[in-house]
Amino acid sequence: MPESEIPLSRPDITDLEETMVLAALRSGRLSIGPMVEQFETLVATRAGCRYGVAVNSGTSGLYLALRALNIGPGDEVITTPFSFVASANCILMAGAKPVFVDIDPVTLNMDPSQVEEAITPRTKGIVAVETFGNPAHMDTYAQIAARYEIPVIEDCCEALGTVYKGRPAGHFGRVGVFGFYPNKQITTGEGGLIVTDDQRLAELCRSMRNQGRPIPSSSATLSALEPPGSAPSTGSWLRHERLGYNFRLAEINAALGVAQMKRLDDILERRQSVAHAYLDRLGGNPHLVMPTILDGTSMSWFVFVVRLAPSYTGEERDRIVRGLRRQDIGSVDYFPCIHLLPFYQEQFGYRPGMYPIAESVSQRTLALPFFNTISTREIDLVCQALEMLIGQENLTRA
Ligand SMILES: Cc1ncc(COP(=O)(O)O)c(C=O)c1O
Structure with missing residues (x-):
C-alpha cells in the first residue's frame, strides 16, 4: 500500500512558471497582451505552422475551427468514437452531425479505410484525433481529405510535441487545435491554441474569440484591440463585425504556458x-x-x-x-x-x-x-x- 496518494496526473510547476506568472500579474496588462502573442508564436512554431490563436480551452478552439471552416447544420463531420467527448461535441456545437468510424485496434486511431467509406456528399470535414498523443495514420487521413477536397481538423489536444514521419502534430490538417488542461503535457490551467497556415482562417478565429471584433492588421495586433481601461487608438473596441465569443486566454495563463513551452x-x-x-x-x-x-x-x-x-x-x-x-x-x-x-x-x-x-x-x-x-x-x-x-x-x- 503506498504511503501517500499517487495521482493520475500532476502538473509540473517550477520557479520559472511562478516567476513568469508573477511578472504577468505585475505588468498591469492582464488580457490581450504580449504573453498571449509569445505563447502563440512558441506553439505555432513547434507545430510548424505560420499562425497561432490562443483560446481559453481546447473545446473552444475546436469549435472556432469548425465555425471558421463554415461547418454547420446539414453537414456531416467524420470523427472517432474513441476519444475525449469534446472531439465530437465540437461538431454538435457547430450544429453539424458527427459521423463516427471505428478504430484500428492496434493504434486506437480511426481506421483509415473506414474514414474513406464514410465520406458522403454531405461530409464537410474530418476531426482527426491523435488519441493519447499517438499520430498514427494522420498522413493517410490528410491524403484522403485532399482527394475529396475536405479539410482535416486535427484534434491534437493530446499531442503537443509529437512528430510523425518528420511532421509535427498540428501540421497534418488545415487547422490543428491543442489543449492545455492540467493533465496535458504542458498546461495553462485552462487553455487551448489553434494553429494553421491559412491566414484567413487564423484571422476569423482571432476575431471570433474576441467578440467578433475587427481583425487587426498584423502590424497592430495589440493596439487595434485595446481592452477597456486603455485609450482605444482605433475605436474598434465596440465594433463587432460577426458573431463572436469571449474565448480569450488571459495573460496570466499565457505566461504559465510560455514558461512551460520553454521547458x-x-x-x-x-x-x-x-x-x-x-x-x-x-x-x-x-x-x-x-x-x-x-x-x-x-x-x-x-x-x-x-x-x-x-x-x-x-x-x-x-x-x-x-x-x-x-x-x-x-x-x-x-x-x-x-x-x-x-x-x-x-x-x-x-x-x-x-x-x-x-x-x-x-x-x-x-x-x-x-x-x-x-x-x-x-x-x-x-x-x-x-x-x-x-x-x-x-x-x-x-
Ligand atoms: C482529444 C481531446 N480533444 C479535446 C479536448 C478538449 O480540451 P479542453 O478540455 O481544453 O476543452 C481534450 C482535452 O481535454 C482532448 O483530450
Whole structure:
C-alpha cells in the first residue's frame, strides 16, 4: 500500500512558471497582451505552422475551427468514437452531425479505410484525433481529405510535441487545435491554441474569440484591440463585425504556458522515460496489451493507457480501476465510447455494437498514474498493485 496518494496526473510547476506568472500579474496588462502573442508564436512554431490563436480551452478552439471552416447544420463531420467527448461535441456545437468510424485496434486511431467509406456528399470535414498523443495514420487521413477536397481538423489536444514521419502534430490538417488542461503535457490551467497556415482562417478565429471584433492588421495586433481601461487608438473596441465569443486566454495563463513551452523538451524527455519504465515493467505481462507506437513516430506521451487482454470484461476492468483507487492510485477508464453516451444515442440513434472495435477496446483500457515527477518507486508500486489485482480477477474466474 503506498504511503501517500499517487495521482493520475500532476502538473509540473517550477520557479520559472511562478516567476513568469508573477511578472504577468505585475505588468498591469492582464488580457490581450504580449504573453498571449509569445505563447502563440512558441506553439505555432513547434507545430510548424505560420499562425497561432490562443483560446481559453481546447473545446473552444475546436469549435472556432469548425465555425471558421463554415461547418454547420446539414453537414456531416467524420470523427472517432474513441476519444475525449469534446472531439465530437465540437461538431454538435457547430450544429453539424458527427459521423463516427471505428478504430484500428492496434493504434486506437480511426481506421483509415473506414474514414474513406464514410465520406458522403454531405461530409464537410474530418476531426482527426491523435488519441493519447499517438499520430498514427494522420498522413493517410490528410491524403484522403485532399482527394475529396475536405479539410482535416486535427484534434491534437493530446499531442503537443509529437512528430510523425518528420511532421509535427498540428501540421497534418488545415487547422490543428491543442489543449492545455492540467493533465496535458504542458498546461495553462485552462487553455487551448489553434494553429494553421491559412491566414484567413487564423484571422476569423482571432476575431471570433474576441467578440467578433475587427481583425487587426498584423502590424497592430495589440493596439487595434485595446481592452477597456486603455485609450482605444482605433475605436474598434465596440465594433463587432460577426458573431463572436469571449474565448480569450488571459495573460496570466499565457505566461504559465510560455514558461512551460520553454521547458517542453525536458518535459517530453521525462515523460518518455516514465513511459519506458512502464513498458519495461509491464511489457511482458500476457494479461496486458501495451500501447503500440508505429515506426517513424517521435512520441509525446500524454497518458499511459494499458488494456486488458481480450478475454477480460468491462466489469473486470472496472473492478481493477476501483481496486487501484482504493489503494490511492489514480486510474481511470479512458475512454468510454462517445457514441454510447445517452445524448448521442438519443439524438442520432447510435447503439451498442455499431463500432465493435472501439467498444471492445474501451471496455478494457485503463490509464495509470503518469506525470513528469513520478518516481521509479511509485511506478513500481503502481505495477505491483495492478498485477495483484489482475491476479485476483484470475482467482475469481478459476
Ligand atoms: C482529444 C481531446 N480533444 C479535446 C479536448 C478538449 O480540451 P479542453 O478540455 O481544453 O476543452 C481534450 C482535452 O481535454 C482532448 O483530450
